[in-house]
Amino acid sequence: MTGVTLKGAIKRYGQTQVIHGIDLEIEDGEFCVFVGPSGCGKSTLLRMIAGLEETTEGEIRIGQRDVTHMDPAKRGVAMVFQTYALYPHMSVAENMGFGLRMNGVPKAEIDKKVAEASEILKLDPYLKRKPKALSGGQRQRVAIGRAIVRGPEVFLFDEPLSNLDAELRVEMRVEIARLHQEIGATMIYVTHDQVEAMTMADKIVVLRDGRIEQVGAPMDLYRDPDNRFVAGFIGSPAMNFLECDVVDGTVRHPALTDSIPVTNGVPTDARKVILGIRPEHIAVDRSGDTCTVDLTEALGGVSYSYLLTPNGDKLIVEERDDQRSNTGERIGISVRPERAMLFDPESGMRLR
Structure with a gap:
């Protein structure tokens, strides 16, 4: 596994600048959460790391590789989205192994990787089911399993729990935290929910208007905020x-x-x-x-x-x-x- 480094990362849409010179170091194996209000640029920054948004200026490195303008498929990342994006006509096992089949991976290797991911995510009883026979939490686990089988260097999560009800959100928070402990991968997670950030992160990056307000461990931000915005955003109820x-x-x-x-x-x-x-x-x-x-x-x-x-x-x-x-x-x-x-x-x- 490996870390992620951003140096002076800028994103513009025409004359409008939405990401303003982000400098950030995410260590190997760290669980880093981007948090902030709607429109702060957290999902845009994640998509820049994934290669789904072009980086206008600056540099993005994954490990020792400069991936700033590299094709998304070659970056060694796997992304889990807010929507599950599962194929309804395929079984759980087929959904998890679909990307590998498209890349011509031998069936025996696909079956092995799907079995390993299924064991980690407790999906063994559901491998033959279609997505319509699964709960929302189970579908999201299948989407995460699809990412795991690719063996990425970095996992990217874009508000993956937003579509779940309150009870399932808590359950999936625990599942993702356990997954991180088990596989030790570098994970970058985007959410607007500071409770998710506080309970899951090794490091929190608080964003506002495309700029970093503060970076630190959850309790460090809670106990020692640099400004009123961070103090008011971190903590529930608010300060x-x-x-x-x-x-x-x-x-x-x-x-x-x-x-x-x-x-x-x-x-x-x-x-x-x-x-x-x-x-x-x-x-x-x-x-x-x-x-x-x-x-x-x-x-x-x-x-x-x-x-x-x-x-x-x-x-x-x-x-x-x-x-x-x-x-x-x-x-x-x-x-x-x-x-x-x-x-x-x-x-x-x-x-x-």
């Missing part, structure tokens, strides 16, 4: 943001029962900052009355309370105690200073 005043070296907001000392590099007086705090890092004060509980979602072991602050800001608070907030209740809140993050209101960059 809370409050516009606050810095007065006498502390951050203040009408909803907070305590002020927060400013961090290094933040001017200590007479300015605005954005306070970022995650729902699990807010403590409820039952004796306070600075916030109104607008709505509560009880999910069993955890509840999320949606609060309205005195100046109209909205907050989400995670509660795990036996006593939970109720709709219409008045409460106070405080935050853990060491978990508070400050951002510049104009640039959105983290103030450290």
